[in-house]
Structures are given as structure tokens and as C-alpha cells.
Amino acid sequence: MNIGKTSLLVSVLLLLAGGNAGAELTPYSDPLPLGDYVQDVNGLLERAFNYDSWQLRTHPDENTYIAFISHREIDVTVHVLVQDQVLTLNLESAFQTGCASPCNDLGDKRPVSGWLVNLRRSIALELTTLVRDELKNQM
Amino acid sequence: MKRLGIIALLACTGLAMAAPTPLVVDKSVKKSVRAKHIKAVHQEIPTGTSDLVKIRYAIVQGMMLTKGRVWTFDGEDDGSILARFDYKGHTIAVRIEYDEELVQIKFHGGSEAYHCQVLVDDGICYRNHDNYYKYTPNLRTSIAQQLQAL
Numbered sequence: 001m002n003i004g005k006t007s008l009l010v011s012v013l014l015l016l017a018g019g020n021a022g023a024e025l026t027p028y029s030d031p032l033p034l035g036d037y038v039q040d041v042n043g044l045l046e047r048a049f050n051y052d053s054w055q056l057r058t059h060p061d062e063n064t065y066i067a068f069i070s071h072r073e074i075d076v077t078v079h080v081l082v083q084d085q086v087l088t089l090n091l092e093s094a095f096q097t098g099c100a101s102p103c104n105d106l107g108d109k110r111p112v113s114g115w116l117v118n119l120r121r122s123i124a125l126e127l128t129t130l131v132r133d134e135l136k137n138q139m
Numbered sequence: 140m141k142r143l144g145i146i147a148l149l150a151c152t153g154l155a156m157a158a159p160t161p162l163v164v165d166k167s168v169k170k171s172v173r174a175k176h177i178k179a180v181h182q183e184i185p186t187g188t189s190d191l192v193k194i195r196y197a198i199v200q201g202m203m204l205t206k207g208r209v210w211t212f213d214g215e216d217d218g219s220i221l222a223r224f225d226y227k228g229h230t231i232a233v234r235i236e237y238d239e240e241l242v243q244i245k246f247h248g249g250s251e252a253y254h255c256q257v258l259v260d261d262g263i264c265y266r267n268h269d270n271y272y273k274y275t276p277n278l279r280t281s282i283a284q285q286l287q288a289l
Contacts, residue, residue, distance in 0.1 A: 022255050022264075023248025025223075025230045033214035114228065121225050124211035128203055131212045135196035 028108075028116040032087040032123065037130045041065075041082050044126050051122035052115065054078075066092070069115065073097045076112055078119065089120055157261055158218060159183050159236045159243030170257050171265040172272060179276035180244055181263050184283045189239040193289050195220065198235050198242060201282030210278055221247060224274060229253055231271060234262060235282070242286065244279055246271075 038044050042056075045065055049056060057066040057077070065080040077092040094106040106112055162182050164174040171177070186194050202210040202222050213221040213232060224231045230250040236243050245262025246255045249271075257265035264271065 021258055022246050023232065024254075025232055025248045025250050027225075027228070027230065027250065030213075035215065117225055117228070121211060124213065124223065125209070128199060128209075128212040132196065132199045132203060135192060135199060138192045139190075139196060 027113055028089055028120045030120075032120065032127065034082070034085045034087055034127060035131075036085070037127065037134055038085075044123065044130070045080060048119070048122040048126045051125075052118055054119060067119070070097070071115070072111065074106065074112065076115060078116065080123075087123065089116060091116060157234075157236055157245065158238050159241035160260075161241075162243070162263065165259065165265075168257060168259060168265050172267075176272040177263065177265060180272060180279060182279070183241040183243040184279065184286060186237070186240055186242055187286055188289055191237070191239065194237050194239075194242065194286070197285035197289055198222075198237065198282055201285040202278065204285070205281040206277045207274070219245075222278065224278075226274070229268075229270075231274065233275065233278070236262075242282060244275065244282075 034041075042059070042065075045056060045067075048054075049067060052069070053071075054067045054069045057068045059065050063081055063083045065082070067078045067080055069076050074094060074096055076094045079090040079092050081088045081090065091108050091112070094108070094112040096103045096106060108116060160183070162178065164177050166174065186197075188194065198220050199212060202212065208224065208226050210222040210224050210233075213223040215221060218238060219234045219236045222233050222235055224233075228250075229252055231253050232247040232249065234245045234247040236245055246258060246264040246267070247262070249255070249267070253268050253271055255264040255267050255271075259265055
């Protein structure tokens with residue numbers, strides 16, 4: 001099946017499934033397009049991490065930043081990927097600390113999901129400020 | 140065939156080129172909220188300038204200065220800026236369309252409770268969660284104020 005037929009089929013299925021209700025959004029994993037507004041990703045992330053005391057653990061390669069927070073006896077590690085000017089958050093792990101036996105990964109249930117939403121929002125707020133400042137400079 | 144498929148896909152996902160248009164509330168639409176609520180969100184705003192940089196600035200500044208919880212930049216396309224609102228576990232995204240004469244908020248998407256149940260003309264939401272008609276008018280008011288202040 002070629003791309004055209006596939007696209008048409010997907011379109012029809014979306015329509016049949018009520019696709020005109022708009023885009024389905026996820027709490028924190030929707031990609032965030034940075035566009036040309038961010039020259040210093042590291043600086044953007046450092047400022048955003050400060051909102052809720054996230055720490056930049058490591059920066060293992062050009063596109064990956066590993067963020068960590070330890071809060072309410074839960075250790076959370078998140079991979080922040082920046083590729084082709086698009087940022088995405090991926091939860092790596094969320095472990096309760098101090099378990100007698102090995103702790104289970106909590107996944108992105110509450111309260112971890114809320115922390116990830118806040119992290120994405122903090123980054124988006126910093127991005128919004130950069131966009132606003134860039135437009136003001138162009139005026 | 141390929142082109143037809145892509146156009147159909149863009150149309151379905153709301154990514155097709157769109158522009159602000161004067162709102163005329165269709166009172167024959169079933170299950171609609173009251174017209175005043177639709178207008179409070181989707182009524183077009185005159186720009187007062189034809190300078191597109193100034194208009195974009197007013198939109199983003201309006202997002203940042205919205206009364207209550209502010210809206211964040213979530214991407215852009217020719218003639219539109221995506222704005223996102225995350226609050227109490229729920230998310231709303233709107234597409235703020237603009238040209239040299241008008242700015243208009245269109246529904247883009249939402250988390251489960253904020254799916255538009257009656258979506259007309261690719262972005263005018265005739266029925267959604269009550270809070271959609273509570274939070275989004277603040278954004279429209281803020282953008283209108285910023286355009287006026289240019």
C-alpha cells in the first residue's frame with residue numbers, strides 16, 4: 001500500500017472515529033517544537049529545572065539531557081531529548097526510596113505524572129518567554 | 140492519489156491552512172452551548188495593525204499575561220500559533236490564527252475531558268467541558284488587550 005492510500009485510509013478512519021473532535025493530547029509526552037527560538041538549550045533547561053528543583057544529572061550526548069528529582073521519597077529520572085528542534089520528555093524510572101526489598105517502578109502514575117506535567121510546562125514557559133523576547137526584538 | 144491522501148490527512152488533523160474569519164454562530168447546531176459562550180472564545184479580534192510581527196508579539200504577550208494561569212507556546216505554523224493550557228491534570232490546546240486584519244482562537248485539542256463534542260468549521264467548538272468556556276475567554280481578552288496596546 002503506498003503513502004497516498006495509507007494517508008487516505010487513516011483520514012477516513014479518523015473521520016469515522018470522530019477525529020474532528022481535535023487532537024488527542026497527552027499530559028506530558030507531546031513533542032514541544034522549539035523552532036529557531038532556542039540558541040542555548042542547556043540554559044533553557046537549567047532555568048526550567050529550577051522551577052521545581054529538578055537537577056541536570058548528565059548530558060551523555062548532543063541530544064540527550066538526563067534530569068533527576070528526589071521528592072517525597074520518590075526518585076524520578078527523565079530523559080529530555082532534543083532533536084531536530086523538537087523536545088520530548090521520556091520517563092526513565094520512578095522508584096520509591098527506602099524499601100526493604102527492591103522497590104517497584106511506580107511508572108507515571110500520580111504524583112509522578114503531575115511532576116512531569118509541571119516539568120514540561122516549566123520548559124514551555126521558558127520557551128514562551130524566548131519567543132516573546134525574540135518577537136519584541138524584531139519590532 | 141498521494142496528494143489527495145495528504146490533503147485529506149491535513150484536513151482531518153486540523154493542519155490544513157486556515158485563516159481567521161468573522162464568527163457567525165450557527166444556532167441550528169444541535170447540542171451547542173449558548174452563543175455568548177462560543178463568542179467569548181471564538182469571536183474574531185480586529186488587529187488594528189497590519190504588521191504581522193507586532194500581531195504575533197501581541198498574541199504571545201497575551202498568552203503570558205492571561206489572567207489566572209497563563210498559556211504556553213506549543214509551536215507555530217504559517218498564520219497560527221499553538222497555545223497550551225495545563226491545569227489540574229487537564230490540558231487544552233488552541234490554535235490562534237492571525238492575518239493582517241484579524242486574530243481568532245480555534246480549538247486544537249484537549250485531554251480526555253476536553254475533547255470538543257461539537258466541532259464546526261475546523262475549530263469553532265460548540266460544545267466542550269464548562270471550563271473550556273471559563274478559561275479560554277481569559278486568553279481572548281488578554282490578546283485583545285495586547286493588540287489594543289500596540
